[in-house]
Amino acid sequence: KSPLVFTLIAECHTTKARVSRMVLPHGPVDMPVFMPVGTQGTLKGMLPEQLEELGLQIMLANTYHLGTKPGVEILEKAGGLHKFMNWNNCLLTDSGGFQMVSLLKLAEITEEGVRFQSLNDQKAEVMLTPEHSIEIQNAIGADIVMQLDDVVRTTNPDKARIEESVHRTTRWLDRCLQVHKKPDTQSIFPIVQGTLYEDLREISAKDHIKRHVNGYAIGGLSGGESKDDFWKIVHLCTNILPKDKPRYLMGVGFAEDLVICCALGCDMFDCVFPTRTARFGCALTRTGQLNLKKEKFKKDFKPIDENCPCNTCKNYTRAYLSGVVTVYPSACHLITEHNVVFQMRLMKDIRESIKQDKFPEFVRKFMLDLYPNKEYPTWVRDSLSAVNISLTL
Amino acid sequence: MKFYVESVSKCAQRLGTLSEIDAKPSVSIKTPAVMLHTQGGQIPHITHEVFKLVSRDPQILQIPLAGMHTFKEAMQYYEGTISNFIGSKDSLTCLTLQDPCNITKQGHNSTLKVPIWTKNGKVYYDAKSYMDVVESFKPDIYFLLSDGDTNISSSEKRISKSLSNTVSFYKECLERHRKSQTLANSFVIAPVVGGYKQLAREKFLKSILADVKDVGGFLIDGLHNNGPETEFLEFAEIEPVVKNILNKLPTDKLRVIQGCWNPVNVINLVEMGIDLFDSSYCHILTERSAAMTFAIEPTDQTDTYEINLRDAKYLDDFQPILTGCNCTSCTKYSRAYIHHLLSVHELLGPILVMIHNVYHYLRFFEKIRKCVKSNTLQALQVSITEQFQNHQKTK
Ligand SMILES: [Zn+2]
Numbered sequence: 041k042s043p044l045v046f047t048l049i050a051e052c053h054t055t056k057a058r059v060s061r062m063v064l065p066h067g068p069v070d071m072p073v074f075m076p077v078g079t080q081g082t083l084k085g086m087l088p089e090q091l092e093e094l095g096l097q098i099m100l101a102n103t104y105h106l107g108t109k110p111g112v113e114i115l116e117k118a119g120g121l122h123k124f125m126n127w128n129n130c131l132l133t134d135s136g137g138f139q140m141v142s143l144l145k146l147a148e149i150t151e152e153g154v155r156f157q158s159l160n161d162q163k164a165e166v167m168l169t170p171e172h173s174i175e176i177q178n179a180i181g182a183d184i185v186m187q188l189d190d191v192v193r194t195t196n197p198d199k200a201r202i203e204e205s206v207h208r209t210t211r212w213l214d215r216c217l218q219v220h221k222k223p224d225t226q227s228i229f230p231i232v233q234g235t236l237y238e239d240l241r242e243i244s245a246k247d248h249i250k251r252h253v254n255g256y257a258i259g260g261l262s263g264g265e266s267k268d269d270f271w272k273i274v275h276l277c278t279n280i281l282p283k284d285k286p287r288y289l290m291g292v293g294f295a296e297d298l299v300i301c302c303a304l305g306c307d308m309f310d311c312v313f314p315t316r317t318a319r320f321g322c323a324l325t326r327t328g329q330l331n332l333k334k335e336k337f338k339k340d341f342k343p344i345d346e347n348c349p350c351n352t353c354k355n356y357t358r359a360y361l362s363g364v365v366t367v368y369p370s371a372c373h374l375i376t377e378h379n380v381v382f383q384m385r386l387m388k389d390i391r392e393s394i395k396q397d398k399f400p401e402f403v404r405k406f407m408l409d410l411y412p413n414k415e416y417p418t419w420v421r422d423s424l425s426a427v428n429i430s431l432t433l
Numbered sequence: 434m435k436f437y438v439e440s441v442s443k444c445a446q447r448l449g450t451l452s453e454i455d456a457k458p459s460v461s462i463k464t465p466a467v468m469l470h471t472q473g474g475q476i477p478h479i480t481h482e483v484f485k486l487v488s489r490d491p492q493i494l495q496i497p498l499a500g501m502h503t504f505k506e507a508m509q510y511y512e513g514t515i516s517n518f519i520g521s522k523d524s525l526t527c528l529t530l531q532d533p534c535n536i537t538k539q540g541h542n543s544t545l546k547v548p549i550w551t552k553n554g555k556v557y558y559d560a561k562s563y564m565d566v567v568e569s570f571k572p573d574i575y576f577l578l579s580d581g582d583t584n585i586s587s588s589e590k591r592i593s594k595s596l597s598n599t600v601s602f603y604k605e606c607l608e609r610h611r612k613s614q615t616l617a618n619s620f621v622i623a624p625v626v627g628g629y630k631q632l633a634r635e636k637f638l639k640s641i642l643a644d645v646k647d648v649g650g651f652l653i654d655g656l657h658n659n660g661p662e663t664e665f666l667e668f669a670e671i672e673p674v675v676k677n678i679l680n681k682l683p684t685d686k687l688r689v690i691q692g693c694w695n696p697v698n699v700i701n702l703v704e705m706g707i708d709l710f711d712s713s714y715c716h717i718l719t720e721r722s723a724a725m726t727f728a729i730e731p732t733d734q735t736d737t738y739e740i741n742l743r744d745a746k747y748l749d750d751f752q753p754i755l756t757g758c759n760c761t762s763c764t765k766y767s768r769a770y771i772h773h774l775l776s777v778h779e780l781l782g783p784i785l786v787m788i789h790n791v792y793h794y795l796r797f798f799e800k801i802r803k804c805v806k807s808n809t810l811q812a813l814q815v816s817i818t819e820q821f822q823n824h825q826k827t828k
């Protein structure tokens with residue numbers, strides 16, 4: 041039995057957007073989906089049962105962090121992360137490679153793997169190899185696991201280095217698939233690399249689609265490149281990746297990026313932004329972000345968003361929240377809940393509009409709410425017109 | 434709101450009921466009871482939504498002014514009550530001056546005004562500005578303003594100052610209360626100050642007891658300066674002071690004490706006739722990553738009094754905090770998971786510890802009421818004291 045069954049439900053007749061469902065060992069996931077990030081086996085002060093009640097079907101956890109603490113031994117004793125954290129729905133883990141390269145300045149990448157100085161007391165040199173990454177991810181037991189990839193920053197112009205990373209990523213993919221111990225319950229997704237070089241992205245994607253896997257990820261974006269470059273690479277990748285498997289765009293989570301990348305044919309997204317920004321008192325709405333710490337909210341007795349069904353909007357005013365955010369940890373939970381619900385509602389609205397074949401109308405309305413004076417950024421206009429939506433209508 | 438008490442003896446355990454609450458006629462609170470301590474309107478770490486996983490029973494939220502000072506202006510424009518504003522419209526509220534979890538710094542007193550410590554520093558309140566806040570907050574219960582900055586080592590001079598300030602506050606606040614339409618249904622609790630000097634306590638009582646119409650209860654104030662140290666106060670030291678006060682108070686009024694008393698002293702105080710406490714002890718414990726595990730019923734499966742979940746021995750301990758406990762934390766999460774959350778400083782760690790602590794503490798008070806009813810409080814006291822002493826020995 042396959043650990044991932046993908047069903048296409050509806051396609052937009054104008055753009056590349058689609059609605060689909062994948063069934064994983066821990067339940068179904070309706071796509072396009074946004075996956076909030078629960079780095080260390082917990083999501084910013086939310087209880088797993090609260091998240092289940094909100095209808096959250098999948099969240100992400102970070103292999104690098106969990107491999108360090110509590111570590112493979114404890115996770116295995118616990119019977120995997122699902123049991124350890126009492127989360128009954130689906131999980132996805134990253135490979136740990138990106139975390140290392142971005143968190144640790146001392147990381148060095150060789151053909152064998154990523155060498156870095158451990159954060160533990162011994163400060164020992166440690167090597168994360170594709171085999172080791174899969175070993176940790178097998179212990180965590182997420183429904184979807186990621187291959188270890190050779191990540192190069194999109195701002196690095198060294199094409200020879202990037203070409204090397206593309207081929208190495210494919211070699212590492214094969215090593216990951218080779219040592220995967222739980223192919224019946226966990227799917228490994230390859231990651232398309234190649235930064236902003238279209239020819240390299242094409243090589244990477246075409247190499248990966250020859251492998252027998254259940255879905256694909258587009259990696260190495262959302263790392264400081266211009267939006268004009270960003271959307272073109274996403275567009276190119278989704279043109280190559282097969283239609284009958286999920287496409288996961290890594291590290292994307294701003295509302296407008298989600299809408300556009302759905303139009304470009306992506307199905308899965310993740311980003312720390314919605315939950316991280318909650319801690320600083322920032323609440324998300326369709327017309328932009330509210331920084332609740334601002335003086336102007338002190339006597340504003342409206343909820344964050346009158347149309348939002350979340351507990352926070354039902355029970356609390358902006359005035360109250362503005363006095364407690366960043367002061368008490370429980371205030372952070374309140375904003376986190378709103379932001380998680382915001383992301384889920386956005387994805388649901390996208391799915392509904394595609395099913396009714398009204399996605400282009402949805403996109404136009406969404407962009408108008410965000411840019412009421414119609415001063416759309418160039419990349420928004422260009423990317424949407426590439427999939428036949430004109431904002432100037 | 435009215436308080437009904439079953440006992441007429443001056444200084445003995447008793448059962449009572451707070452009921453006939455204007456806005457919530459169906460609600461009644463049985464005493465001895467515990468108010469839920471809040472900061473900024475939330476039980477520390479637990480939002481009102483999460484609290485519903487702990488208990489669905491009606492509760493009194495203790496709202497220390499220190500954490501609410503920031504809303505002073507907003508509340509003047511807000512139409513609802515403080516319980517609406519903080520997002521817990523079904524709860525009762527009790528506005529208090531100081532936060533029992535935070536040390537009230539000594540020596541900042543001034544004539545006819547008292548300091549509180551807000552997130553933006555020290556702020557002084559006098560009778561007028563305090564009653565302005567009470568009127569705009571519209572709490573179900575509130576403490577009158579008091580200068581309770583005394584403890585066992587306070588000088589005569591400080592105590593006498595505390596007395597004169599508080600007598601004056603009492604008169605001014607009560608006069609304002611009587612004139613106020615908004616506060617017509619608010620339940621007034623008058624502080625009793627005087628440190629550890631019996632004569633001072635008596636003098637204070639004499640000056641207020643002549644006029645206690647409209648006062649629903651009394652707060653035994655001025656025993657400590659709040660904060661974690663209250664947990665370790667010796668009962669022998671406070672006993673004569675409290676006893677003397679209780680012997681002079683009218684028996685039909687509510688008796689309140691504030692602070693994070695340990696469970697042994699809670700029982701001792703209940704035995705003397707205290708009706709209302711607060712849950713600050715739960716927060717104090719949670720802050721040091723500790724969970725209550727003392728046995729409430731003889732059948733509880735435990736051999737510890739309190740455990741510290743940061744201890745490395747819980748790394749791979751997949752048991753619940755307390756076997757047999759029905760709280761959300763114990764039914765769904767292990768010590769190992771909570772240990773992990775605490776050691777990586779994740780927000781969920783203290784949430785799970787706090788859920789258990791509040792659940793256990795509410796259960797403890799339920800047991801106390803049962804014991805008072807069946808006249809078996811003595812046995813509970815022996816059991817808890819024994820567990821506490823064993824815990825002190827192993828520390
Ligand atoms: Zn909301």
Ligand SMILES: [Zn+2]
Pocket residue numbers: 754755758759760761762763764788789792
């Ligand atoms: Zn429990």
